[in-house]
Amino acid sequence: MQGEAAGAQAFANFDTLLAPFIRHENLSYESVKRAIRRFIFNMNIPTRVGFQTPFTNITMDLVVPGNMKDEAVVIAGEIHDSTYGDYQEEMYMINRAFAEVMLEGDAKGRIFTFPIPTYNITSNFDWDNKQLDPVWEMTAKYGIPYFANFVNSDMSPDDARSMCCRLRLDNRELRKRGGGLFGSNPLTGSIGVVTINMPRLGFKNKGNKETYFKELKYLMEVAKDSLEIKRKMLEKLTEQGLYPYSKHYLSGIKERTGKFWTNHFSTIGLIGMNEAALNFMGKDIASPEGQMFAIETLEFMRDVMKEYQETTGNFYNLEATPGEGTSYRLAKIDKEKFPEIKSMGNKEPYYTNSTQLPVFYTKDLFKALSHQDPLQTRYTGGTVFHIFLGERLNSIEATKQLVKKVAENFHMPYYSLTPTFSVCPTHGYLAGEFFNCPKCKEEEQQKIISEISELKELLEQHVK
Structure with missing residues (x-):
């Protein structure tokens, strides 16, 4: 599938769907861990176009979702008497094995880049579950997982699908289309993304909101037209067999709706809202005026995309x-064409990325969260807030409390912890930022001291 797509591939309900196989095959924990290790190593081999x-991305449920608890288990195409709700212990085995393998890293102590796990945080999340300690250890050491916040949300975990490091899709839109989601839940995604250059828009329409929104609407029309053309081409090429894997996996949707890509969204994005505000009003996005300008822009774009959904019959998201x-590319082009642009x-x-605060704007995590909360919740197609930590979190409890505090006090839909660490070719993982390995430095010093001592002994013997 990766050979047919430029973006990410996502696997939903990873632990829920795999758990029954453990009992069916009578696998020990060591066998499960070996299988998970094999899977992770294979996911990190460059097999994609361009040797990438x-x-x-995989979504780990941790506990069986409500919509699957009473669903009959399918193994090797056969329906069994048991349901997915009967395999909670096996799910814990998968999650423990996955976290432990990710914690260990490769032979040199380097982090595994993929797959990126997403964990759903709900109001009834079991924070005291000792079975999940390896997950928190992994988060504290590497910051690998992403957390989907369903505590302060009108959505449930059944409503969303995390498709990559950003893209999250609202399954409620798919339900409205009819035909239900049974058996086709993960068969969605985005056919493509068109990114709008906001700083140039702000620069060209300085201080004039009427022309600013008029030109934004025009650019969105261009984006819509390009995505509609792409959708038609995708349908045509898939029908002709040029996307054989996608054609196979989307065949059920084709049978029901007459099109392969019906359940896929057309995505419009934006970049540089901070610089757009600077160029438009002379104030950055961190200011109350800049933040309100960004909110107004996002609301406008959402309303326009609702119109597109109605007129085209296709899904659109922001x-x-x-x-x-x-x-970098757009900024470089703009600087050459408009030297005065900020x-x-x-x-x-x-x-600056999308509607994010400027880089290094503040070290106050909760100040940044408070500013970004009303912005990030306005995206319908996904966003992520990276909580950059200067060092490793030293305890499981501190990690849990930070994740919990963000989920309970903010509406932030998707976030991750990012501790700072370094990797030495010789000594592997080092907590914190190091340009030179302190262990290597210490060993080098010891080596020099040892050589000086040996030289001193030789000189003394020579003198005698």
């Missing part, structure tokens, strides 16, 4: 585009 590692490359960076210009 497949970008994969995403906080990751923009790792777009951030951007971040001195020698190398760049735009």
Whole structure:
């Protein structure tokens, strides 16, 4: 599938669906851990186009979802008498094995990049469950997991699908289409993303909201047209067999709706809202005026996309585009065309990601969360807030409490902890930021002291 897609591949209900196989095959914990290790190593082998590692995301339920508890288990195509709700202990085995393998890293102590696990935090989440301690240890050491916040949300875990490091889809939209989600829940995604250059928009329409929103609407029309053309081409090429894997997996949707890509969204994103505010009103997004301007922009874009859904009959959503490359590319182009345009960076210009605060704006985590909360909740197609920590969290309890505090006090839909660590080729994992390994330095010093001592002894013997 990765050979047919530019973005990520996601696997929903990973532990729930695999748990019955453990009992069916009578596997020991060591066998489960070996299988998980094999899976993780395979996920980190460059097998994608361009010799890249497949970008994969898995959703770990931890406990059996309500909509699957009474569902009959299917193994090797056969329906069994048991239900998924009967395999909670096996789910714990999978989660423990996964966390332990990720904690160990590879032979040199380096982190595994994929798959990225998503854990759903609900109001009845069991924070005291000792079975989940390896998950919290993994979070404290590497910050690998992403957390989907359903505590302060009108959605339940059954309503959302985390497709990659950002894209989250609202399954309620799919239910409205009819035909239900049974058997086709994960068969969704995005056919493509078009990112709108907000700083240029702010610069060209300085101080004039009427022309600003008029041009934004025009750019969104261009984005919509390109996505509609792409959708038609995808349908045509899939029908002709040029996407054989997608054609196979989406065949059920084709039978029900007449199209392969009906359940896939068209995504419009934005970049550089901070610089858009700077160019438009002379104030950054951190200011009350800049924040309100960003909220107004997001609300406008959401309303326009609702119109597109009604007129085209296709799903549209608004995403906080990751923009790792777009951030620099668009800023460089704009600086050449409009030398007076404001951007971040001195020698190398760049735009701040989506509606994020400027880099290094504040070290106060809760100040940043309070600012971003009303912005991040307005995205319908996904966003993520990275909680950058200067060091490793030293205890499981501290890790749990931080994740819990964010979930209970903010509406932030999707967030992750990002502790700072370094990897030495010789000594592996090091907590904190190091440009030179302190252990290597100490060993080098000991080696020098040892060599000096040996030289001293030789000189003394020579003198005698």
